Amino acid sequence: NLVLCSKGIPQTLAAFGLEAFLDKAGCKLVFYLHRVAGGVSLSTTCLLSGFQAIKLCPSISRWMDLHIRSPKCIVLCCFLCWVLHFMVNIPIAMYVASPTNSKNMSMVFVYRYCSSHLSGILFSVIAVLYTFTDGMCLALMVWSSGSMVLILHRHKQRVQHIRSTHLSPRTSHETRATHTILILVSMFVSFHALASILSYWIIQIHNPSQWLRSISSLVASGFPT
Numbered sequence: 001n002l003v004l005c006s007k008g009i010p011q012t013l014a015a016f017g018l019e020a021f022l023d024k025a026g027c028k029l030v031f032y033l034h035r036v037a038g039g040v041s042l043s044t045t046c047l048l049s050g051f052q053a054i055k056l057c058p059s060i061s062r063w064m065d066l067h068i069r070s071p072k073c074i075v076l077c078c079f080l081c082w083v084l085h086f087m088v089n090i091p092i093a094m095y096v097a098s099p100t101n102s103k104n105m106s107m108v109f110v111y112r113y114c115s116s117h118l119s120g121i122l123f124s125v126i127a128v129l130y131t132f133t134d135g136m137c138l139a140l141m142v143w144s145s146g147s148m149v150l151i152l153h154r155h156k157q158r159v160q161h162i163r164s165t166h167l168s169p170r171t172s173h174e175t176r177a178t179h180t181i182l183i184l185v186s187m188f189v190s191f192h193a194l195a196s197i198l199s200y201w202i203i204q205i206h207n208p209s210q211w212l213r214s215i216s217s218l219v220a221s222g223f224p225t
Contacts, residue, residue, distance in 0.1 A: 002037035003224040006030050011217045032093040039085035041224050045188065046137040047077050053144035056151045088133060091126055138189055145185040149178050191222035
């Protein structure tokens with residue numbers, strides 16, 4: 001909800017022709033909350049995939065019963081996600097400003113209601129940092145989803161001889177769960193990867209068109225939705 005509201009509401013107002021409706025503090029808050037909430041959304045989704053994979057893995061079920069099911073462990077992981085993204089996204093709050101017409105900035109990308117100026121080196125460092133954190137979460141999500149699919153496939157093979165005596169036209173629970181996992185992880189990775197590519201494209205273009213900015217915002221809302 002925080003991701004959708006922090007980006008969707010300003011983008012909707014800008015689409016209706018309102019410009020410069022946020023001051024400097026408002027721009028900093030909106031962009032900072034959007035980036036923090038987006039990172040936490042991705043991280044917690046990654047954690048959920050990891051907890052589910054561990055729950056299905058029989059080799060570490062005893063360790064899971066003692067640690068992973070503990071509410072304290074889950075709360076601690078979520079808290080660390082918030083702290084991590086609050087710290088990582090501090091540059092967003094530092095370099096985002098209200099709309100400006102200045103041409104002396106080394107890099108300016110405007111969303112009609114806010115702008116930002118970053119030097120080439122600083123932009124590269126931040127881009128690498130964001131790419132690393134988001135890429136690591138996506139990689140862990142893909143790995144945990146693949147592990148769950150493999151575990152379900154092995155379990156289906158073990159119980160196949162039992163089900164063969166009870167002919168049923170219905171699809172097995174393992175197959176339905178596998179389809180759900182594959183659909184979800186494919187949607188998550190596709191939405192996030194496409195949104196990242198569009199955002200980078202917009203930043204590189206000197207004066208991106210409004211439809212490109214709108215499409216980027218629409219795709220970026222796909223993951224949290």
